[in-house]
Amino acid sequence: MVQSDNVQRTDRVLVVPGDKLGDSSYKPGTGTFRKDSEIFAAQLGILNIRSGFINVIPAGGIYQPRQGDSVIGMVQDIGPSNWMVDINCPYTAFLHANETQWKVDFGTAGQYLGVGDIILAKIGQVDETKRVNLTMKEQGLRKMGSGQITKIAHTKVPRVIGKGGSMIALLKEHTGCRIFVGQNGVIWMDGEFEGMKKAAAAVQLIDHGTQLHGLTDSVREFLSGNGGASAGQSQPVGKMTFDIGIKRE
Amino acid sequence: MAEKIKLINDDGLRTDGRKPDELRPIRIEAGVLANADGSAYLEWGANKVLVAVYGPREAQPKYLQDPMKAIVQVNYNMAAFSSEERVRPGPNRRATEISKITAEALENVIITNNFPRASIDVFIEVLEADAGTRCAGLTAAAVAVADAGIPMTDLVAACAVGKADGQLLLDLGKKEDNFGEADMPIGIAPRTGDIVLLQMDGDMTQEEMRKALRMGMDASRKIHELQTDALRRRYAVNFADMDDGEAVQ
Amino acid sequence: MKRNIIPEIKKELIYRLAQRECREDDRPLLAYREMNFAINPISTAEGSARVQLGKTDVLVGVKVQPGEPYPDKPDEGVLMTGCELKPMAHPSFETGAPSDDSVEIARVVDRGIRESNMIDMKKLCIEPGKKIWIVNLDIQVIDYDGNLFDSATIASLLALHQATVPASRFGLGDDFRMPASSWPVTATFVKIKDIIMADPTMTEELSADARLTISIDDGGHVRAMQKGLKGSLTYDEVSRAVDTAQKLTLDIRSRLISGE
Numbered sequence: 001m002v003q004s005d006n007v008q009r010t011d012r013v014l015v016v017p018g019d020k021l022g023d024s025s026y027k028p029g030t031g032t033f034r035k036d037s038e039i040f041a042a043q044l045g046i047l048n049i050r051s052g053f054i055n056v057i058p059a060g061g062i063y064q065p066r067q068g069d070s071v072i073g074m075v076q077d078i079g080p081s082n083w084m085v086d087i088n089c090p091y092t093a094f095l096h097a098n099e100t101q102w103k104v105d106f107g108t109a110g111q112y113l114g115v116g117d118i119i120l121a122k123i124g125q126v127d128e129t130k131r132v133n134l135t136m137k138e139q140g141l142r143k144m145g146s147g148q149i150t151k152i153a154h155t156k157v158p159r160v161i162g163k164g165g166s167m168i169a170l171l172k173e174h175t176g177c178r179i180f181v182g183q184n185g186v187i188w189m190d191g192e193f194e195g196m197k198k199a200a201a202a203v204q205l206i207d208h209g210t211q212l213h214g215l216t217d218s219v220r221e222f223l224s225g226n227g228g229a230s231a232g233q234s235q236p237v238g239k240m241t242f243d244i245g246i247k248r249e
Numbered sequence: 250m251a252e253k254i255k256l257i258n259d260d261g262l263r264t265d266g267r268k269p270d271e272l273r274p275i276r277i278e279a280g281v282l283a284n285a286d287g288s289a290y291l292e293w294g295a296n297k298v299l300v301a302v303y304g305p306r307e308a309q310p311k312y313l314q315d316p317m318k319a320i321v322q323v324n325y326n327m328a329a330f331s332s333e334e335r336v337r338p339g340p341n342r343r344a345t346e347i348s349k350i351t352a353e354a355l356e357n358v359i360i361t362n363n364f365p366r367a368s369i370d371v372f373i374e375v376l377e378a379d380a381g382t383r384c385a386g387l388t389a390a391a392v393a394v395a396d397a398g399i400p401m402t403d404l405v406a407a408c409a410v411g412k413a414d415g416q417l418l419l420d421l422g423k424k425e426d427n428f429g430e431a432d433m434p435i436g437i438a439p440r441t442g443d444i445v446l447l448q449m450d451g452d453m454t455q456e457e458m459r460k461a462l463r464m465g466m467d468a469s470r471k472i473h474e475l476q477t478d479a480l481r482r483r484y485a486v487n488f489a490d491m492d493d494g495e496a497v498q
Numbered sequence: 499m500k501r502n503i504i505p506e507i508k509k510e511l512i513y514r515l516a517q518r519e520c521r522e523d524d525r526p527l528l529a530y531r532e533m534n535f536a537i538n539p540i541s542t543a544e545g546s547a548r549v550q551l552g553k554t555d556v557l558v559g560v561k562v563q564p565g566e567p568y569p570d571k572p573d574e575g576v577l578m579t580g581c582e583l584k585p586m587a588h589p590s591f592e593t594g595a596p597s598d599d600s601v602e603i604a605r606v607v608d609r610g611i612r613e614s615n616m617i618d619m620k621k622l623c624i625e626p627g628k629k630i631w632i633v634n635l636d637i638q639v640i641d642y643d644g645n646l647f648d649s650a651t652i653a654s655l656l657a658l659h660q661a662t663v664p665a666s667r668f669g670l671g672d673d674f675r676m677p678a679s680s681w682p683v684t685a686t687f688v689k690i691k692d693i694i695m696a697d698p699t700m701t702e703e704l705s706a707d708a709r710l711t712i713s714i715d716d717g718g719h720v721r722a723m724q725k726g727l728k729g730s731l732t733y734d735e736v737s738r739a740v741d742t743a744q745k746l747t748l749d750i751r752s753r754l755i756s757g758e
Binding site for chain 1: 286287290297299304305306307316329360363364365366368376394396397398399400401403404425438439440460476477480481484
Binding site for chain 2: 500541585595641
């Protein structure tokens with residue numbers, strides 16, 4: 001079994017692929033696999049045992065598209081009546097003109113969405129070979145004409161939202177920005193320059209946060225202070241002590 | 250003819266002062282690059298190896314795509330300045346072979362069936378070479394793949410065992426590699442002890458070969474501890490506070 | 499593997515910030531990012547250096563070996579500069595033959611060094627017409643976030659100044675220090691619509707209409723230039739850029755000489 005003292009300064013048990021997590025008294029959940037009645041970690045992440053299931057909440061990894069998810073994407077290519085959209089996942093997603101509110105004549109798709117345009121969309125279908133269809137038909141799904149986007153690990157999306165939306169409310173209140181969080185880890189925000197800068201920096205703080213307790217408090221502190229500082233840029237080049245000659249803390 | 254080089258002294262120690270079953274110092278860091286999805290830096294003796302992992306991402310060119318699972322592609326490369334004699338940039342037969350067997354070893358532990366049509370791309374750059382770069386590259390690559398959050402059943406740890414002055418030696422250094430009698434790189438999946446990489450050249454008795462294989466497998470388990478330690482250091486602090494969130498929107 | 503596209507709204511933001519003399523990372527328009535460097539991190543190279551300019555990270559190694567001179571310069575050593583933009587540094591880079599971009603970087607770095615006569619090539623002659631030292635300068639990009647021209651140049655200058663000619667290894671006498679004397683530092687600018695900024699990040703480069711790299715020697719002379727991208731520059735813009743390059747390279751040069 002994984003010993004919790006493997007992890008420094010936290011009660012959260014960090015597991016590595018291949019770590020043994022439990023026996024047949026549990027059921028294998030997400031991020032795990034079963035071999036000969038024993039359960040092992042299949043991903044780097046945090047151990048989570050709930051209702052008899054052993055799960056691993058992944059520490060990183062790429063977003064996997066799921067039907068119904070709201071995502072923020074960038075148009076990458078244009079077809080006769082469709083667009084190919086980068087949604088920050090392994091697969092380029094397909095958006096057909098019929099899945100938008102526009103009446104697009106054959107060969108005029110580029111007049112509605114161009115390469116590099118940012119859209120808020122929903123995942124319509126995902127087939128067994130992971131072909132992803134998007135839709136923009138629902139209320140509120142649209143092209144983002146201005147603003148700014150920033151990316152975080154998709155696993156940190158719940159942190160940015162917060163309990164009952166508390167964190168996102170805090171961000172909006174202190175920055176005066178409109179903010180959308182895509183489940184694919186892409187965040188869109190729009191407002192005054194200073195507000196957007198602050199919001200982006202706060203989001204990066206949440207993504208890379210190293211504080212041990214009270215994330216909400218430290219974000220509030222950051223937002224209330226002269227938080228215009230470029231926290232979004234302060235991430236060190238080598239995150240650990242990677243050196244090839246250059247020492248970093 | 251030059252006089253034969255003595256690789257083991259009268260006290261049974263090797264030219265760099267090591268005991269026959271002693272590894273060179275090894276240091277591993279995970280998550281060192283800004284743009285890659287996963288990365289690792291490894292120093293092993295004087296070897297310096299940097300690994301970047303991208304993916305899973307759509308396999309290119311398209312004919313490589315497998316509709317049922319991800320493919321694993323490895324590119325092992327020695328930097329031009331990585332050895333005494335300048336290495337001509339570009340592919341060569343040695344690098345192609347090492348890339349192939351490394352990809353096959355990694356494919357053994359990567360859970361590829363979640364990612365149809367995708368590719369997991371591993372780039373191994375040897376910045377400084379000092380014997381044993383294929384084992385160093387594979388060991389670092391396994392850490393980088395795990396760092397990318399890619400599902401795996403296990404890591405892979407590798408180490409070479411050789412023979413010089415008629416004696417089995419763990420983790421050959423440069424002189425031992427150049428003037429010794431045999432070299433056998435071994436890569437294992439530490440959880441099961443399954444052998445996933447094995448090559449050998451030189452001259453060993455069958456008895457020596459079996460003993461050498463044991464030595465390499467035992468050493469790989471020690472190296473596995475350094476790998477998991479690197480991954481835990483990378484994430485322990487970062488994930489300490491992932492508490493105040495819930496499902497999205 | 500993927501075309502390197504940035505969002506249109508990002509380009510607009512960069513320009514609107516620039517109009518307010520501001521940048522995404524809070525820098526003034528003509529300021530450089532934080533620079534770190536390491537000297538001789540690679541012991542298999544005759545000289546090496548690593549330079550970080552913001553998140554851009556470049557490693558340069560020098561290998562020196564005996565070879566034959568070019569017929570038109572029988573008593574001079576040879577400098578060969580190579581650059582590879584490998585996928586390690588950015589997902590838009592590919593393996594295989596060097597791209598046009600990497601060839602341009604290698605040639606611009608080479609030009610600044612060559613035209614400034616920084617290396618005394620005559621001192622790299624072993625036997626006129628027969629044997630000279632070939633200096634291979636190999637640029638390896640570790641992480642890419644813009645301005646590879648300057649980061650590769652700076653790393654190359656440091657690596658060359660620290661390099662040793664390994665004569666004893668080839669039975670050609672005692673090892674000696676690379677005959678390098680000056681510091682031809684480059685400064686790179688991009689123009690976004692009507693605004694000029696120095697040391698561009700990747701997103702600034704991808705938003706840019708034109709780019710200009712200027713190599714300035716210790717005496718303030720211009721030793722090499724390269725205009726890039728499909729946009730154009732006015733006479734005044736070039737003139738002001740040279741003036742600014744003089745000031746910027748002065749600062750960088752003094753840091754490189756002090757080694758700190």
